[in-house]
Amino acid sequence: MxxxxxxxxxxxxxxxxxxxxxxxxxxxxxxxxxxxxxxxxxxxxxxxxxxxxxxxxxxxxxxxxxxxxxxxxxxxxxxxxxxxxxxxxPQHPVVLWGVGVLVMVLGTAIAWGLFSVLPTVEQTWRKGAAVDAQLAFSGVSHPVTAVLLNFRAWDTLLELAVLLAAIFGIRALGYVRSAYVTEVAFSQLAVWLVPLLILMAGYVLWAGAHSPGGAFQAGALLAGAGILLRLAGYSHAGLPTTRWLVRLGLVAGTGVFLLVGLGLLGWGQGFLHYPIAYAKWWILLIEMLATVSIGMTLTLAFMGGIPQKEAA
Amino acid sequence: MNTVLLAVVVVLALVLLISLLIMLSRTRLTDRLLAVQLLGTLGVAILLMLAVVMQQRAFLDTALVLVLLAVVVTAVFTHRQRGGKS
Amino acid sequence: MILDALSVLLLLLGLFFFVSGLLGLWRFPDTFARLHALTKADNLGLGLVMTGLLFQVPDVLWAIKFILVWLLALVASAVNAHLIAVFLHRQQEGHDESA
Structure with missing residues (x-):
């Protein structure tokens, strides 16, 4: 061998x-x-x-x-x-056994599903070839981004909507109660790392057009910056202190995605069928706003509620 | 040369497995945090090696993201909340 | 050829530091000592592996990114070690009983 x-x-x-x-x-x-x-x-x-x-x-x-x-x-x-x-x-035996049986049933089902999918793997490869063939009309040069934001934009829109629904739930929990004990040494270092995280988020977002990257990864990096700020003693975690600005940021991704889709529908193009000449710019706009929304959503999810006007 | 590089990756993966076993054998939270740190560095090293072996520049971005977010995770684990426990 | 040999030498040195970090984690008597052993693996192990790979990269952009990864890893490792040390110190002084 x-x-x-x-x-x-x-x-x-x-x-x-x-x-x-x-x-x-x-x-x-x-x-x-x-x-x-x-x-x-x-x-x-x-x-x-x-x-x-x-x-x-x-x-x-x-x-x-x-x-x-x-x-x-x-x-x-x-x-x-x-x-x-x-x-x-919870260690109650009935619960444990019930969960065990359920997991085994589900596991068997998944294994069976995978096994029956195996013969069609070759067809999936062909679909990959189809994506490559259509790539020139998508506005981006990276096939995964083309699928996520053009060919299957629906799925991405709904994912953003799920995040939006989640943050509504979290905001319903009320105001942020607790604060973190801050340390001078850590705060000094956080000041170093936050700009790097934001820079990296911008890079990952921009790279998404031609290589792996995109809004979700960039949003996660922004949220990382927010969490560091929060731990370093900034009670608002770098989010705007004006309430309507926060709300606008949270809905911006889903909202603009939806508006672009509906606008194109009204223009006679079909829902989220970008005209080829402008596809790149629409995708970039949607991705940028989605990044901001995802970053703010994840930061607020970490804080676990609505930031207070005068947090302790 | 690729064979040599891949052999190094295999050794690194072996070290990864052993440090995981050490982590599982420890009971104290701080010892486990240390093991997580070693696992993270090993993961970054493996990614860098794979980037060269597989000629995939994108793995370098993944390594950068791992390094940056590792600090966030450690910070969240070790920070105390005012008034509450841990 | 010489570059390849240099690469292999540096990679093996890097592996040595990773293994020593592992041994430290396994055998050193208390957590502060283990922390000390680990930072060596973090900084030198990754640094040497990175330097070894520098001779194998296709172009300069790769090299820049490699060095960037290592520099960031240095900063990250310093912050991590500090955070863990402070956490441990707090626990040993008995201020925090939760772990």
Whole structure:
């Protein structure tokens, strides 16, 4: 056997072993904070696996959202929760067995589904070729962005709407109550990192037109900047203090996406069928506003409510 | 040369597996945080290697994002809330 | 050829520091000592691997990005180590019982 192929095989086995070990440990751990840490590392290793599978777009998204923002949001949720509950999972045997059986049934169904999909993999490759053929008419040169914001723009619009619905729910929880103890050394360093995060967000957004990147990853980086500011003692986490400005920012992504779609419909083009000459600019506009909305949504989700006018 | 690089990646992945096992054997939160830090650095190193081996420049962006957001995660884990516990 | 040899040498050195970080994590007696061992893996391990790869990159843009990743990793690792040390210190002084 070829040495190179053998090494790839060993690497794949190692990555899969680590991934499975992490997944088991995260689920079986009895302490929530430990589960969360394992979940974050799981995100990291999953990003490596996506990279190995030649899927840099998903690797980037997983690194930004799974390994980065997901952990921060889970921790914020746990902090809110610990006042009422202990750190232990419910351990009632009936619940555990019920969940176990359910997971096994679902797992079998997924395995069966994957198995029956296998013969059609070749057709999926052909669809990839179809995307490449249409790429010139999409306004961008990166196939994944073309699919997400042009050919299948519907899906992305609905994803943004889901985020919007989530933030409505979070705002319904009321005002932000707690503040963090600030440290001078950390605040000084945060001042360094925040501009870098914002710069990186801009780069990832711009890179999305021709290489892996895009609004969700860029929004996650913006939210990272917001969370750092919040931890460094800025009670508004860098968000505007004017209320209507925050609300405008939250709905901007979904709103403009929808308006562009409806406008094109009125123009006689069909919902979200951009005219080829301007497709790039429409996509750029939508992505920019979506980035702002996603960043603000995730930051507010971390804060867990509406920022107070005069926070402590 | 690629074979040599890939061999290094395999060794790094092995170190990743062992540090995960060490992490799982520890009970204290800080020790686990340390292990997470090592795992993160190993992940970045593997990504950089894979970028060269697979000729994918996009992995460098992924590595940058991982490095930047690692600080956010550690900060969230270690910061205390005013008035509350942890 | 010489560049390749240099690459391999630097990569092996990098691996050495990663393994020593691992050993430190495994064998060192207390958490502060482990923290010390880990920062070596962070800074030198990644730094040497990065430098080793510099001789294999196709163009200058790659090289710039590699160096950028490492510089950011240095800053990030310093902040992380500081945060963990402060957290640990607080726990040992008994101000915080929650972990």
């Amino acid at each position: 070829n040495l190179l192929d053998g090494l790839w095989g060993v690497l794949d086995l190692l990555l899969v072993a680590v991934l499975l070990l992490l997944a088991m440990a995260a689920v079986l751990s009895s302490d929530r904070r430990r589960s969360m840490m394992l979940f974050i590392v799981f995100g990291l290793v999953l990003a490596l696996v996506w990279a190995r599978l030649h899927a840099p777009d998903i690797a980037l998204a997983e690194a930004a959202i799974g390994a980065g923002l997901g952990g921060a949001l889970l921790m914020a949720t746990l902090r809110r929760d610990t006042h009422q509950q202990t750190d232990q999972f």
